[in-house]
Amino acid sequence: MILQHPALYTDLYELTMAQGYFLSGKHEQQANFDYFFRKLPFSGGYVIFAGLSDLLELIESYSFTDDELHYLREQGFREDFLEYLKTFKFQGSIYSVKEGEVVFANEPIVRVEGNILETQLLETILLNTLNFESLIATKASRIVQACNGRPVLDFGLRRAQGLGGLQASKAAVIGGAKGTSNVMAGHLYGTPVSGTMAHSWIQSFEDELTAFRTYARFYPDNSILLVDTYDTLNSGLPNAIKVAKELESEGHKLKAIRLDSGDLAYLARKSRNMLDQAGLDYVQIAASNQLDEHVIKSLMDQNAPIDLFGVGTKLVTAYDDPALDGVYKLSSVNEKPSIKISDNEEKITLPGSKKIIRFHNEDGSFNSDGILLDDESNVDEIFHPYISHQSRKVKEFEARELLHKVVDGGKISANIPAAEESAEYAQKRLSELNQEHKRFDNPHIYKVGLSKQLLKLKEQLIENHRSNESFINR
Template sequence: MEVASKPIFNTLNRPALYTDFYELTMAQGYFLSGRKDEQACFNYFFRDLPFDGGYVVFAGLGDFLEILENFRFHDDELEYLKEQGFRPEFLEYLKDFELEVSIDSVKEGEIVFPLEPVVQVRGNIIQTQLLETLLLNILNFESLIATKAARLKYAAGERKVLDFGLRRAQGFGGIQASKAAIIGGVEATSNVYSSFVHGIPASGTMAHSWIQSFDDEITAFRKYAEYYPDNCILLVDTYDTLASGVPNAITVAKELEEKGHKLQGIRLDSGDLAYFSRKARNQLDRAGLDYVKIAVSNQLDERLIKSLLGQEAPIDLFGVGTRLVTGHETPALDGVYKLTSVNNEPKLKISENVEKITLPGNKKLIRYYDDRGRFYGDGIMLKEEGTVDTIYHPYYPAKHTKVTDFESEMLLYEVMRNGELTDGVPTPGDSAKYAKQRLEKLNAEHKRFDNPHIYKIGISKKLMDLRDELAQSLKKNN
């Protein structure tokens, strides 16, 4: 069911106004104060791991880069801004706006952790500021859902997980949710739009309405099997799962066998899924239909999947909806986009909450490997630094680690230079493959659901000193 990649028309073909109002008032402020050519650097990072989990799968880069290709101000948008009180000279500037920023990013599908500069945007202060909301909106959400998908897939192991969430997705966010779910490891989606636009595999079974619309269940099953003899999953809980649904499915499976076809599966969508899957498996096996798969759905999440498999429920395929595409218990990743330098002068925000102090300066991000080739820890440092011997806990410098003996790898790549893509837009298929490889290198203690082990993140001495000195001097001067 894999679909070839398509010429893409993303839904957000008018991204310039997809922003918070204050980005535009600040941009006008920079313009009016003659600062439009000052160079700024912003870092995208998050502070808290979603789902009380141990990691994040980074996603959204593909959509973000693709949407940037359309970043310009159209006449009707400028007219709107004029009505909002923006000044003619600034609107004239926006009219000729061409994106010239440079962007460093980890690869889509990378495993990332709190405080890390996952994306770094460099360019003039107006352009870098104007991208804030668009970047946050896309990267926060897609990373959230890719992470949820990876957790579901981790629970399901070799069993398949399908995305059934569009009907409960948060509006048009469903388009991105299904794509991000694929990046995180889900096998296919029910979402045809995302399949069409993003070239990801689509899949589906049948709804209760199909069965209700016929006079009886067996006729409904027979008709479906007639049209989809090799791709037929029968929904068995419309009237009575064990007394009617499964026996009727068995009848149809036998009829299909006579015509040289095989019933693909049955689906359970209500009741106790452990109990019913076991009973249904027995009925199917006794009828010699051990090849007929059992799919289940109904408010599933990673913990329920783990529980079902822990009970040895004979389930082959999990359809996950609401709790995949919304993130459920954590419906937002808390990623932020913070100014880290202006004209190469490092910048800092202090705030009333200590943990909200930011890391200043242009940066690089390095991953260290242990002797088994697995992720050992990550180091954040200033771009201009050479090899670093030791990384320090961001808040408790007494905790530090020597990193000289580890293999290491730079994680940030320049994906856009002066407004031009350096290496195209990552496809969901490539990003999914990359995420899978990377998750294999992440130790199990970071992947478990309860109290996962905290992954080691350190900063260089130079970065720490810069942050602390800057904080001191800002406190003094303000």
């Protein structure tokens, strides 16, 4: 559990609007909100959806304590509204794609239904949780892809943004990391934990060899020796080889050496040669030091003999694209479709209650996604969201619905998956996404279209607003 009491983990305007709904008598109106993001991060071709399991746990414990109500009273909130919040629990329903699903821009991947007050109150915590974890899971999946089957460990806690490091470690596993240095993440989520040593360990001894020997004595079957404190090839490697031979004589094996600076491709090749010549071909080489998918891809292209990657800062901070622009927009009130209009066509929202259909090729790979009104079925064609004369025939493809009810009447109605379970699902789904959508440079755009009925509804509501000279929300 990230927060035991999450109700005040929100923006003030959520509470002021909630009080406004209550005081105006609108709070029992029924509403639908959609969660989606407008732009794919990292100039990539997909997003790994993550954070759902944490969000469901937060919603389950979403209530206001006496101390929190007292604080809101001090902020000027009305007593009748605070009395309402005293027994508040989310009683609505939530539909979502599975955690670990591969998703794309402008798809309503979560739908929240309920009265307008309760659905409004969830906005900030939903965005905070899903945006961040989906971003980190996506970054991790790109790094894992670059490693070409070699394991990745999350080493990022010390560089993470505060307690967000906990969510980052979990999301990294959903994206494909095989373990983490984050002990609390291991404790809470069952994630395998891993760690080696720091340069300070070696510096604290009178010499490097003594430092290695001491560490190996305490951890004879799980030692990874950091070899770059003084001189990687002339000191670190020779001393590591000595300790490895001493471990062999005692019936143990050195697990790995770690490179944390310098030209990693060059040092890895030299280290591999020295280890192999010493008969230590089983000793692996781990690498760290400001790695990301682009650096790792370069190392792989150079055939660097690295067996394991520890990735920190650029993973848990999503260093090159540090925010997913997920939004939470109203799509209907009292079953009447609602739309937000903008001069920027890409910011015009999709009205009504909707679902996502994924169309599959004969080999099981993804072909395209359709966004349909919830009561539609058996569509034959989907249309470009902004260029209506562009369409795609989908009748011959197998269709599978992506949204599933995960909260029903305020009660969690779906299994909350463990991180490893979501990770397995993500890897399966990524294997069904064609390679051209996964490349780092200029990935092919995955086709997402609207049903004819949804497109007509959108156009009709836009025309109604224009003909009535309604205020255009920018």
